[in-house]
Amino acid sequence: METVQTQATIAALLQETRRFPPPPEFTARANVQDPGVYEEAERDFEGFWARHAESELEWFRKWDRVLEWDVPWAKWFVGGQTNVCYNCVDRHVKGRRRTKAALVWEGEPGDSRVLTYLDLHREVQRFANALKQLGVQKGDRVTIYMGMVPELPIAMLACARIGAPHSVVFGGFSADALAGRIQDAQAKVLVTQDGAWRRGQVVPLKHFADQALESCPSVEKVVVLRRAGNEVAMKPGRDEWWHELEAGAPATCPAEPLDSEHPLYILYTSGTTGKPKGVLHTTAGYLLGVHMTTKWVFDLKDEDVYWCTADIGWVTGHSYIVYGPLSNGATSVMYEGAPDWPDKDRYWRIVEKYRVNVLYTSPTFIRTAMKWGPEYPRRCDLSSLRLLGTVGEPINPEAWMWYHENIGGGRCPIVDTWWQTETGMILITPLPGITTTKPGSATLPFPGIAADIVDEQGNSLPPNTGGYLVLTRPWPAMLRTFWGDPERYVQVYWSRFPGKYFTGDGARRDEDGYFWIQGRVDDVVNVAGHRLSNIEIESTLVAHPAVAEAATIGRSHPEKGQAVSAFVVLRAGYAPSEQLKHELREWVAQKISPIARPDDVFFCADLPKTRSAKIMRRLLRDIAEGRALGDTTTLTDPAVVEQIKQRYVEEGKEEA
Ligand code: PRX
Numbered sequence: 001m002e003t004v005q006t007q008a009t010i011a012a013l014l015q016e017t018r019r020f021p022p023p024p025e026f027t028a029r030a031n032v033q034d035p036g037v038y039e040e041a042e043r044d045f046e047g048f049w050a051r052h053a054e055s056e057l058e059w060f061r062k063w064d065r066v067l068e069w070d071v072p073w074a075k076w077f078v079g080g081q082t083n084v085c086y087n088c089v090d091r092h093v094k095g096r097r098r099t100k101a102a103l104v105w106e107g108e109p110g111d112s113r114v115l116t117y118l119d120l121h122r123e124v125q126r127f128a129n130a131l132k133q134l135g136v137q138k139g140d141r142v143t144i145y146m147g148m149v150p151e152l153p154i155a156m157l158a159c160a161r162i163g164a165p166h167s168v169v170f171g172g173f174s175a176d177a178l179a180g181r182i183q184d185a186q187a188k189v190l191v192t193q194d195g196a197w198r199r200g201q202v203v204p205l206k207h208f209a210d211q212a213l214e215s216c217p218s219v220e221k222v223v224v225l226r227r228a229g230n231e232v233a234m235k236p237g238r239d240e241w242w243h244e245l246e247a248g249a250p251a252t253c254p255a256e257p258l259d260s261e262h263p264l265y266i267l268y269t270s271g272t273t274g275k276p277k278g279v280l281h282t283t284a285g286y287l288l289g290v291h292m293t294t295k296w297v298f299d300l301k302d303e304d305v306y307w308c309t310a311d312i313g314w315v316t317g318h319s320y321i322v323y324g325p326l327s328n329g330a331t332s333v334m335y336e337g338a339p340d341w342p343d344k345d346r347y348w349r350i351v352e353k354y355r356v357n358v359l360y361t362s363p364t365f366i367r368t369a370m371k372w373g374p375e376y377p378r379r380c381d382l383s384s385l386r387l388l389g390t391v392g393e394p395i396n397p398e399a400w401m402w403y404h405e406n407i408g409g410g411r412c413p414i415v416d417t418w419w420q421t422e423t424g425m426i427l428i429t430p431l432p433g434i435t436t437t438k439p440g441s442a443t444l445p446f447p448g449i450a451a452d453i454v455d456e457q458g459n460s461l462p463p464n465t466g467g468y469l470v471l472t473r474p475w476p477a478m479l480r481t482f483w484g485d486p487e488r489y490v491q492v493y494w495s496r497f498p499g500k501y502f503t504g505d506g507a508r509r510d511e512d513g514y515f516w517i518q519g520r521v522d523d524v525v526n527v528a529g530h531r532l533s534n535i536e537i538e539s540t541l542v543a544h545p546a547v548a549e550a551a552t553i554g555r556s557h558p559e560k561g562q563a564v565s566a567f568v569v570l571r572a573g574y575a576p577s578e579q580l581k582h583e584l585r586e587w588v589a590q591k592i593s594p595i596a597r598p599d600d601v602f603f604c605a606d607l608p609k610t611r612s613a614k615i616m617r618r619l620l621r622d623i624a625e626g627r628a629l630g631d632t633t634t635l636t637d638p639a640v641v642e643q644i645k646q647r648y649v650e651e652g653k654e655e656a
Pocket of ligand 1: 269315316390391392393394395416417418419420421422442503504505517518519520526529530531
C-alpha cells in the first residue's frame with residue numbers, strides 16, 4: 001500500500017479556480033432543480049431510497065424492511081420481490097413507450113438496427129425460453145462473451161428475466177482470462193458469437209471460446225450468434241446457433257418474481273492479487289441505484305437520445321447502457337466498433353446521425369480526440385448535444401475544458417462521475433441542474449451517499465488534505481460480496497477502516513466539500529479507464545520461460561491516463577534483446593488482453609525489495625516518472641534501485 005501524498009504535494013497539485021454554474025435554461029428543465037434533495041436524503045437516507053423505490057420501480061411484492069445492515073453485509077428491500085428485466089422492458093411495453101426505440105445500434109461496418117421496446121420484449125422472451133430449453137434454471141450462471149451487438153443486452157435481460165445470474169466477460173479478453181472467469185463462476189452455458197468487428201478486422205471470439213472451454217467442464221451448452229460470418233467450428237451436442245434456438249423457442253416467457261437480494265450478475269474486476277474478483281450485484285437495490293442516477297445525473301427526458309460509449313463488458317456498460325437507461329424507458333445508443341474506424345470522426349458522425357443529446361464517455365477518449373485535433377468534431381453537427389459525462393479516471397482540467405468547448409460548444413454541462421465496479425452506481429457526481437462544476441472535480445456525493453477522506457488511522461481529514469476515499473454508509477447498488485469468496489470481500493473493503501468501505505482511491509476534499517479524486521493508492525493500474533492488477537500482469541510475465549522476476553507499475557501517460565511499465569529480471573541463460581521485449585509485450589497481450597500489454601519493458605539485474613520481500617513499486621514509479629526517489633531506507637539493498645535508475649536514465653537517453 002502506498003502512503004498518502006503529503007499535504008504540500010496535494011496543495012500544489014491543483015489550483016483550479018474556474019467555475020461553471022448550470023446554465024439557467026438547463027436548470028429550468030432539469031429533472032432535479034431543488035438543492036433541498038441533499039438535505040432531504042441526509043435527514044433519512046433509508047426513507048429517501050424507499051420513497052423512490054416505491055414511485056420509480058414496479059414490484060411483485062412490496063418489501064418489509066428497507067435495509068438490513070450487519071456491517072459489512074447489506075440487504076436492501078428485504079422481503080420484496082421484483083424483476084429487473086420486467087422493469088427494463090415489460091413495463092414500457094404496457095404503455096406509450098411500446099414503439100419507442102429502446103436500443104439504437106450502429107455496427108462498425110456501417111449497418112444499423114433499431115429495437116423498440118416491443119422488439120426487445122419479443123427477443124428477450126424468446127431467448128429466455130431458449131436458455132430454459134438448454135437447461136438453465138434460476139440460480140444457474142451464464143457467461144456471455146460477446147462484442148457490442150444488440151444480442152448482448154438481449155442475453156443479459158433474458159438471464160435477468162429467469163433469475164440466472166450472468167457473467168459478461170469483455171470481448172477483448174483472452175481465452176485464458178475467459179477460462180478463469182468461467183471456472184470461478186462455474187457457468188453452465190456460454191453465449192458467444194462467431195466473430196466481432198474491430199477496426200475492420202474480425203476478432204474470432206468463438207475460436208477463443210473453444211480454447212477456453214478446453215478447461216471449463218462446467219459448461220454444458222454454447223450458444224453462438226452469427227455476426228461476422230467468419231468460419232467457426234461447431235461441436236455437436238454442445239454448440240447451438242442462436243438463430244436456430246430462437247426459431248424453435250416459444251414466444252412468451254413471463255418474468256420471474258425474484259427476491260430483492262437475488263443475484264443479478266457477477267462481473268470480474270482486477271484486484272490487488274492475481275486472481276480476478278467476482279463482484280456480485282443483486283436485484284432491487286442495484287436497479288434502484290442505476291435507475292435513480294441515470295435519471296438525475298443524465299437528466300434523461302423521454303425524447304432524449306442517450307449514448308454511453310463504454311463497452312458492456314465493463315460495469316459502465318452494464319449500468320449505463322443497459323439497466324439504468326432501459327429502466328427509465330430511454331433510447332440507448334450502442335456502437336460496435338472502434339472510435340477511429342473508418343476515420344477519427346466516427347463518434348461525432350454517430351452523434352450527428354442519431355442526434356444524440358446526452359453523451360457519456362471516458363477521459364482517455366477525450367484526450368485521444370484532443371490529440372487527433374478539433375477538425376474531426378468540426379466536420380459534424382453536434383448541436384443536438386445538451387449534456388456531457390465522463391467516467392473511469394480522473395479528468396485533467398485541460399481535457400475537461402477541451403470537451404466543454406469543442407464537443408459541448410460551451411453550452412453543455414459536464415458531469416464527471418466517480419464510481420466503481422463495486423459501487424454499481426455513480427456515487428460522486430454533479431447533478432447537472434444544480435451543481436456548479438469545477439473542471440477536474442467529480443464534485444459531491446449523490447443524495448443519500450456518504451463519503452469521507454481519512455488518514456491511515458481512519459480519522460476524518462480537514463479540507464485540502466490528501467487521504468483515502470471511504471464510504472461511510474451502505475448504498476442500494478453496493479456489491480454484496482465476491483462470488484464464492486466472502487472472506488476476501490471483508491478483507492479487501494472493510495478491514496482497513498472498520499465500518500467504512502475502502503475504495504482504494506486517494507482523494508482530497510476542498511473548502512466547498514468538493515471531491516478531487518487522485519487515482520488508485522493500491523496496486524491497481526488504470527489503463528484507459530480499464531482496471532488491471534499489477535500482480536496479475538507480473539504473474540503472467542513470470543510464467544514466461546525467460547522471466548525470473550517482474551514488477552509492473554502504472555506510469556503517467558498523456559492519453560491513456562496510465563500505461564503499464566514492466567521491470568523484468570531474466571533467468572540465467574537469457575539475454576536482454578529488443579526481440580525479447582517485443583515477445584514479452586505480446587505474451588501479456590495474448591495471456592490477458594491487449595489492454596494489459598506493457599508499453600515498455602525494462603530489463604534489470606534485481607528489483608527493489610523490502611526486508612519482507614515485498615517489491616517497492618513506488619520507487620519504480622519514481623524512476624519511471626523521473627522523480628526524486630522516495631524513502632529507500634526499508635530496502636534490503638538500496639543500491640539496487642540506484643542502479644536501475646542510472647541504467648533507466650541511460651537507456652532513455654539512448655532511445656531519445
Ligand atoms: O480509481 C477510480 C477510477 O476508476 C476506478 C474504478 O474502476 P472500475 O471498477 O473499472 O470502474 C470504472 C467505471 C466506473 C475508481 O476506483 N475512476 C472512476 N471514475 C472516476 C475515477 N477516477 C476519477 N474520476 C472519476 N470520475
